[in-house]
Amino acid sequence: MSQRVVIDNAVKFYGDFKALKGVSLDIQPGEFFTLLGPSGCGKTTLLRMIAGFNSIDGGEIRFDDRVINDVPAHKRDIGMVFQNYAIFPHMTVAENVAYGLKAKKVPKAEIGPKVKEALELVQIAQLADRKPSNLSGGQQQRVALARAFIIEPGVLLMDEPLSNLDAKLRVQMRTVIKKLQRRLGITTIYVTHDQEEALAISDRIAVMKDGQVMQVNVPSEIYTHPENQFVAGFIGVSNFINCTIDSNTAGPVNAVVTPEFSVPMQLAGPFHGEAVISARPEQLLFSETGIPGKVLFSTFLGDFIEYEIEIEGGQVLQLNEYTKDTSRIRPDGESVHIQFDPMRVGAYDENGALLTVWGQ
Amino acid sequence: MVKKKQLDFWSIVKVAILLFICLTILYPISTVVIRSVTNAEGHVTLANFLKFFTTKYYLDVLKNSLFVSAITTIFSIIIGVFMAYVLTRYDIRAKKLINIVIILSLMSPPFIGAYAWIMLFGRSGLVTEFMLNVFHITLPTIYGKWGIISIFTIKMFPYVYLFTSGAMGSIDSSLEEAAENLGSSKWQRLRDITIPVVLPSILAGSVMVFTSCISDFGTPMLIGQNYKVLATLVYEQYMSEIGTSSNFAAAVSMVVIGLATAVLIFQNVYINRRNYNMSAMRPPQTVHLKAGARVAVMIPVLIVVFVCMLPQLVVIVTSFRNCNGPYFVEGWSLDSYRMIFTRMVRSIKNTYVFSVFAIIIMVVIGSLTAYVTVRKRSALTQITDVVMMFPYVIPGAIMGLSYIIAFNRKPFFLAGTAFIMILSYSVRKIPYTVRSAVGFLHQMDPFVEEASINLGVSPGKTFFKITLPMMLPGVISGAILSWIETINELSSSIMLYSGKTSTIAVAIYNEVARNSFGTAAAMATILTLSAAIMLVVANVVSKGKVSIV
Numbered sequence: 001m002s003q004r005v006v007i008d009n010a011v012k013f014y015g016d017f018k019a020l021k022g023v024s025l026d027i028q029p030g031e032f033f034t035l036l037g038p039s040g041c042g043k044t045t046l047l048r049m050i051a052g053f054n055s056i057d058g059g060e061i062r063f064d065d066r067v068i069n070d071v072p073a074h075k076r077d078i079g080m081v082f083q084n085y086a087i088f089p090h091m092t093v094a095e096n097v098a099y100g101l102k103a104k105k106v107p108k109a110e111i112g113p114k115v116k117e118a119l120e121l122v123q124i125a126q127l128a129d130r131k132p133s134n135l136s137g138g139q140q141q142r143v144a145l146a147r148a149f150i151i152e153p154g155v156l157l158m159d160e161p162l163s164n165l166d167a168k169l170r171v172q173m174r175t176v177i178k179k180l181q182r183r184l185g186i187t188t189i190y191v192t193h194d195q196e197e198a199l200a201i202s203d204r205i206a207v208m209k210d211g212q213v214m215q216v217n218v219p220s221e222i223y224t225h226p227e228n229q230f231v232a233g234f235i236g237v238s239n240f241i242n243c244t245i246d247s248n249t250a251g252p253v254n255a256v257v258t259p260e261f262s263v264p265m266q267l268a269g270p271f272h273g274e275a276v277i278s279a280r281p282e283q284l285l286f287s288e289t290g291i292p293g294k295v296l297f298s299t300f301l302g303d304f305i306e307y308e309i310e311i312e313g314g315q316v317l318q319l320n321e322y323t324k325d326t327s328r329i330r331p332d333g334e335s336v337h338i339q340f341d342p343m344r345v346g347a348y349d350e351n352g353a354l355l356t357v358w359g360q
Numbered sequence: 361m362v363k364k365k366q367l368d369f370w371s372i373v374k375v376a377i378l379l380f381i382c383l384t385i386l387y388p389i390s391t392v393v394i395r396s397v398t399n400a401e402g403h404v405t406l407a408n409f410l411k412f413f414t415t416k417y418y419l420d421v422l423k424n425s426l427f428v429s430a431i432t433t434i435f436s437i438i439i440g441v442f443m444a445y446v447l448t449r450y451d452i453r454a455k456k457l458i459n460i461v462i463i464l465s466l467m468s469p470p471f472i473g474a475y476a477w478i479m480l481f482g483r484s485g486l487v488t489e490f491m492l493n494v495f496h497i498t499l500p501t502i503y504g505k506w507g508i509i510s511i512f513t514i515k516m517f518p519y520v521y522l523f524t525s526g527a528m529g530s531i532d533s534s535l536e537e538a539a540e541n542l543g544s545s546k547w548q549r550l551r552d553i554t555i556p557v558v559l560p561s562i563l564a565g566s567v568m569v570f571t572s573c574i575s576d577f578g579t580p581m582l583i584g585q586n587y588k589v590l591a592t593l594v595y596e597q598y599m600s601e602i603g604t605s606s607n608f609a610a611a612v613s614m615v616v617i618g619l620a621t622a623v624l625i626f627q628n629v630y631i632n633r634r635n636y637n638m639s640a641m642r643p644p645q646t647v648h649l650k651a652g653a654r655v656a657v658m659i660p661v662l663i664v665v666f667v668c669m670l671p672q673l674v675v676i677v678t679s680f681r682n683c684n685g686p687y688f689v690e691g692w693s694l695d696s697y698r699m700i701f702t703r704m705v706r707s708i709k710n711t712y713v714f715s716v717f718a719i720i721i722m723v724v725i726g727s728l729t730a731y732v733t734v735r736k737r738s739a740l741t742q743i744t745d746v747v748m749m750f751p752y753v754i755p756g757a758i759m760g761l762s763y764i765i766a767f768n769r770k771p772f773f774l775a776g777t778a779f780i781m782i783l784s785y786s787v788r789k790i791p792y793t794v795r796s797a798v799g800f801l802h803q804m805d806p807f808v809e810e811a812s813i814n815l816g817v818s819p820g821k822t823f824f825k826i827t828l829p830m831m832l833p834g835v836i837s838g839a840i841l842s843w844i845e846t847i848n849e850l851s852s853s854i855m856l857y858s859g860k861t862s863t864i865a866v867a868i869y870n871e872v873a874r875n876s877f878g879t880a881a882a883m884a885t886i887l888t889l890s891a892a893i894m895l896v897v898a899n900v901v902s903k904g905k906v907s908i909v
Contacts, residue, residue, distance in 0.1 A: 051810070051814060052813075052814075053810055053813075072368070072818075072819075073810070073813045073814060074813045074814070074815075074816050074817055074818050074819070074822075075816070076814075077816070078814055079814070079815075080810070080811065080814045082807040082810070082811060083807070084805060084807060086805060086807035086808045086810065086811040087808070087811075088808060088811070088812070088826055088830075089808070089830060090829045090830060099812065099815055099817075100815030100816060103815055103816040103817045103821075104816055144811075147811075147815070148815075151815060151816065
């Protein structure tokens, strides 16, 4: 049965270093939940605490209502897929997949058909009798997947399972994983540092940094409404433009970029001082009016053109213009004016906290 | 909720290993320490040490040991480094074969060199008599210090060779290319890049040579004549003190242990700090030699290889000669073999039975120890690891002595039993198994074990179902080296054996001592063949990665 995983103020120390600073998450039964962050953010540490390979130095982890802090790893009923697959090199593919069932004392007669079914599900039934050394990375990945889910674990953990694959295979395998997870409905906790992969595969994402959770939400919300400057910068590409804001009340305000140019936005509360406007490349557009600048460099990428533009004051921004909207590539050095999509820009204070209310 | 502190598998293993080393290493050595600082009545005294350090005879023995070991170390460095450089850098043919011959020289019974040299250059040796009868030249005697040094050098230089060639083979060629690119000449490169980078390995090999020389017993015993060294002194003192409490022998042992420990500390402090750990992305290319240069390089290499093989060849050849008592007579036959298989069956049987039991103990304890050292790293497991290496540097005669003192009292009374021989072999030769298994484990992916645990298999079962099968090649190749060393073991056996528990090595020693060279040669041939066959097996099992260092 698929389980709910509750992480309650989990803490982890490595010597004096606090690798996890009190992380709380509530992962629903059957959910595909991703821990996303740069290396060293604590995502793998947390995953290994759930698996039972790292001790839990503070707080609690519960599967449904059962506290698992002191349950040894082999009694937690978890499936895990490792970054390097960790296939048993001295066993065939079928033996690898059957390993967990044998450990569970599943009757011999049932093991064969189950293994066959699992291998068919990951489309490698024809490889059943091969040794792992003769398998490609993608095939090993499928063995690792089958071996993990065949024991019908309450929770499935995946530690950067796609990072050793080449780009094309990575995209292909993430679809395989997502469809499989949907079909089996196993609560899945997935660790990655690849934000695009996280957006593509997850039901919800927890963005982590320095042992803390920065934001938890569905991918579209994380992308469009980042709650702090770190998330805005880490997920996708964001331009950060310095501005000053001066308002005694919540509500509409003009963030001043240059004396001649400001950006309208909805303030969440009173604020006075320096701030940064955050805007994605596709939320900037060329216009007759707006902030003046000049094209430094352009890259033609097929469906869009990526421009580097230096605006007045010396800051460099990235602007994407879609080729369905224009066919002209602006030459380097051309003078341009840039406008912001007012509904989609946010502003953050110097600590990276969100100052604005997102437009609907 | 009541918290149950579960006794997991690895905690039990750690405690068991700790008990094992306490009982089989720390306890016997502590008895030697205690004996050395007490007198026959059991009172604490430093008289034993005073006697050693104030008597000219004993100080001379100490000087002899240091002299022989130091000169041997220097010779070994010259030959070992030369061989390593030539074999890693030039396209010499039959490198694998040369390698095996050199390893076999190191893994030969400790006295076989001495024995063969007596056969050739001894008082009535083949070469000696030939030179005297044909050319009327009297060769200088091989008995005494220069004989010991020659034989030690042939047997021990492989340590320097193996360490150094390992390091030379793992220098990334881009390092030297970078130096070349920066404009340095070939000799500058050798001096500024290659030598400094391999120097720690050369020194590590030298330390092995030095400690092995200090502890070797068979060679100086057979060929030293009146030239005494520490290891022979321990034996002599113990033998002359039989029935008494062997306090002075214990004190001499402490001097030897002190020397070996000092050298090991030097190695840890000085050498390990300078170890440049490299794994070459591109190992150095071998240089193709033109005909003239090839001959110039091959001649010294072949001489070294020939001298390495000489003892074994002499032994094998003489084992088929006819003998009349101590004299070889005309003709060839299997008489010597017939003789040993009628008279000395027990020694032969004992050797294989004891070594098989010992190897079982070594494999079980060795692989578990290797595992906790690598995967369950803690202060305790590190200490365990160091203590387990201890018997590697303590002379066998001293280990034997400590076992007699420790286990011939209540509640043990094990002296003269097969059990004490097996136990001493296990403890003395286990480092080969442990080191080899540790090497394999370091290259193994730890996530594979976690994958098994994660699938519901307990850590203990995981070790036997996943880890052990994967590390088996490492364990087996290490165990084979342990086994070869076990069947060759003389110095501890000679202290511990009784009539019923004699082994081949002991029997050879006794046969040589009573000038029965034919039977000694036949038994030595059995040992050499066993070693050679198993070395090839080890090479196959470990896919050529067999390493004794």
